Amino acid sequence: MDIKNLLADARLALSLPKLKILLDLKKTSENHVFYADVVRDFYQMATHRHPRFPLIRNLQYGVALMPLPENHDHYLKNIESSARRNIKKAQRKGYTFSRIDYNSYLNAIGNIHRSAPVRQGAMPSELLDNEPTPINNPETLTSTHDYPYFGIFKEDKLVAYAGCLVAGEMILLSTFFGHDDYKSDGIVPLLISEIAKYTYEHYPLAKYYVYDAYFGGSASLRRFKKKFGFTPYKVSWLLD
Numbered sequence: 001m002d003i004k005n006l007l008a009d010a011r012l013a014l015s016l017p018k019l020k021i022l023l024d025l026k027k028t029s030e031n032h033v034f035y036a037d038v039v040r041d042f043y044q045m046a047t048h049r050h051p052r053f054p055l056i057r058n059l060q061y062g063v064a065l066m067p068l069p070e071n072h073d074h075y076l077k078n079i080e081s082s083a084r085r086n087i088k089k090a091q092r093k094g095y096t097f098s099r100i101d102y103n104s105y106l107n108a109i110g111n112i113h114r115s116a117p118v119r120q121g122a123m124p125s126e127l128l129d130n131e132p133t134p135i136n137n138p139e140t141l142t143s144t145h146d147y148p149y150f151g152i153f154k155e156d157k158l159v160a161y162a163g164c165l166v167a168g169e170m171i172l173l174s175t176f177f178g179h180d181d182y183k184s185d186g187i188v189p190l191l192i193s194e195i196a197k198y199t200y201e202h203y204p205l206a207k208y209y210v211y212d213a214y215f216g217g218s219a220s221l222r223r224f225k226k227k228f229g230f231t232p233y234k235v236s237w238l239l240d
Contacts, residue, residue, distance in 0.1 A: 016061065016234040021208055024144055024168030025239045032138040035145040039167045043239050059235060062215035065208050066229040072197040079193075080227045087193050090152070090186035097194035100151040100161065103134045108158035109177075116180035143203055144168060150195055152178070152187045160187040162195060169207045171199050192228055 023043060028036040046059035069075055076084055102109070113127040140146040145167055152160040162176035173195070178188040199206050211225055214232035225231075 016232055018234045018236070019065075019067075019208070020236045020238055021170050021210075022168045022238045023170065023240075024205070027142065027144045027168070031141045031145055034138050035140065035147075038147060038165060039145065039239075042165060042167065042172070043237055046235075046237050059213060059237070061234050062213055062232040063210065063235040064212055064214040064225045064230040065210040065233055065235070066231070068196065068199065068207055068209055072193075072200050075196050075200075075229075076193070079229045083189055083193075083227045086186035086189035088186075090190035093185050094154070095159070095185065095187055095190055096153045097190065097198075098151060098153070099198070100149050100158070102137075102149040102161075102163070105151065105158050105161070106132045106134065109161055112159070112161065112177050112179045119177075144205055146203065147174075148198075150191065150198065152191045152194075154182065160191045162191055164195060166199075166203050166206060169205060170210050171195070171203060171206045171208070172210045173212070189228070 023039050025036060025039050025043075028039060047057045049057065066075075066078070069078055076087075109132045113123065113132070117123050117128060137147050147163065147165055149161060149163045151158045151162075159182045160176070160178035163174050165172040165174050173192070176188070176191060178191070196209055199209070209230070211228075211230040214222060214225060214230070217225070
């Protein structure tokens, strides 16, 4: 990034709206220890000193997120019209959404990873060269914390998937990929929208839909995030 853009980002960072987001660690006492561990891991990552800018935290200035409006209809009204068109295109073409058992789709997930060696940047070699391995996430006992996986299907074929961390007031798009052969059909926009809808139905405490950081990404990635309502905020993360 050139100095002009860096200064522009610095000025924007100083004027960002501020939020406090509760991860609600204390309520993991009602759940499997896995959820306490994953919440602590996220908190430590988010609040660790930034490697390039040590005076700030990793996820402090410029967290790309959307405060969830009242319901999914209002959510759709809050994203850009081009995003809504992408979603409708996928629906017209017959794509469907559901929560998935990650371990049941390892081959399909590997195929999705290998479908594009370059996305916003080069795909990590471990995703291109290695088959996905099974996970052992326990089924949650509450609606306050969860780590669900979701998929978009073309008939019976998984063509996009996402893994999300639900922690108190946050649902985080932790991992998501779409198969390159189907990306022009709007499969990723549909996935993002349907996860929001699922959140309204299953995670009543979640208030903020989070998509990593805004600063540091390419212009096209920033544009994609804004298209779906993920705009930059200054966030204070509350563990308990």
